[in-house]
Amino acid sequence: MNINNNYLIKGNALDVLNKLQKYYTGKVKLIYIDPPYNTGNDSFKYNDNFNHSTWLVFMKNRLQIARELLSDDGVIFVQCDDNEQAYLKVLMDEVFGSKHFISNIVWHKKRGKDNSAKYLSVSHEIICVFAKKKQNFIINRIDLEEETEKAYKNPDNDPRGKYRALGLWSRQQGGSLFEFTDKNGNWFSKRLWLVNKDTMTKLDKDNRLIIVGDKIYRKLFRYENEGCIPETIWTKLSNNANAKDEVKVLFNSAIFDTPKPESLLERIIQISTKPGDLVLDFFAGSGTTGAVAHKMGRRWIMVEQMDYINDITCKRMQRVLEGEQGGVSKNHNWQGGGSFVYVNNIDFLNNNDYVNLIYSQDKVCKH
Numbered sequence: 001m002n003i004n005n006n007y008l009i010k011g012n013a014l015d016v017l018n019k020l021q022k023y024y025t026g027k028v029k030l031i032y033i034d035p036p037y038n039t040g041n042d043s044f045k046y047n048d049n050f051n052h053s054t055w056l057v058f059m060k061n062r063l064q065i066a067r068e069l070l071s072d073d074g075v076i077f078v079q080c081d082d083n084e085q086a087y088l089k090v091l092m093d094e095v096f097g098s099k100h101f102i103s104n105i106v107w108h109k110k111r112g113k114d115n116s117a118k119y120l121s122v123s124h125e126i127i128c129v130f131a132k133k134k135q136n137f138i139i140n141r142i143d144l145e146e147e148t149e150k151a152y153k154n155p156d157n158d159p160r161g162k163y164r165a166l167g168l169w170s171r172q173q174g175g176s177l178f179e180f181t182d183k184n185g186n187w188f189s190k191r192l193w194l195v196n197k198d199t200m201t202k203l204d205k206d207n208r209l210i211i212v213g214d215k216i217y218r219k220l221f222r223y224e225n226e227g228c229i230p231e232t233i234w235t236k237l238s239n240n241a242n243a244k245d246e247v248k249v250l251f252n253s254a255i256f257d258t259p260k261p262e263s264l265l266e267r268i269i270q271i272s273t274k275p276g277d278l279v280l281d282f283f284a285g286s287g288t289t290g291a292v293a294h295k296m297g298r299r300w301i302m303v304e305q306m307d308y309i310n311d312i313t314c315k316r317m318q319r320v321l322e323g324e325q326g327g328v329s330k331n332h333n334w335q336g337g338g339s340f341v342y343v344n345n346i347d348f349l350n351n352n353d354y355v356n357l358i359y360s361q362d363k364v365c366k367h
Contacts, residue, residue: 141227
């Protein structure tokens, strides 16, 4: 098995994960999964006495192997709803260790309100995030919001470019207490500042101070701002309805009731990986994870056991290779390209005889 290939594998997730251990232990940077939610509408029917136990065993078996596949700086995102999210968190505490918990993300999933709901219109899902080793995980920043970007200006034509003016006086009890005289002789009485006197002096020497009356501001240049730390509530990352539209454009049918939008996976991949990193999704569904990972220059493995992998997931990835322009394509100037291996016999993963197809932008080769 060539670990540099992208793989779409048809098979039971547990079986495939066991086989992947031989090649990928410690090599996966990001795992995202959107497993069955145990709502009574899927294969996990409620049992009056043990209504969560079957689902938890099902998840535990897979999460234990998933942990081994993650690199030491890797991270896993598991999506679910309120039906199982509390149980999932406790299970992941056990498998990954509670000290490696990063956060629960709340994703706003609905386009509108459900006025037919009996109690409350449920508009969110939970994404539970754990690191393999929290001390090694570094989260990437996201792009500045439009309003923040507009706040950077350059009214005095500073050659260092646009900047924001940030107040240096302390509004709380903390801070450094001192009086200060700048290089132009402006004197400021003793008060609490957000920086110490040495830092204030350095900012002054570097022409980074702005004096307005009895207040001092510092210049934060745009080039110094690497972006925003992601928040835990995601309200502007599309929704299930838009995701259905994305799939409908590709196949002239909605097909799935609750697919995930490409913009949601784009955010997850953006904050947790870099180009060339390996992304794994062993509940592939319609293939959103692989589609977005491919457009963003990441390597990927997706696993799906249902027969629709042939007509939906595989065909979607072929269209990505051909340069389809839906989802996040324009965000990444996606023009097509690359390749993936479609494995429809997991014995291949044991180096036995196999049947698979290698897809590239302009050809399909059978092996």
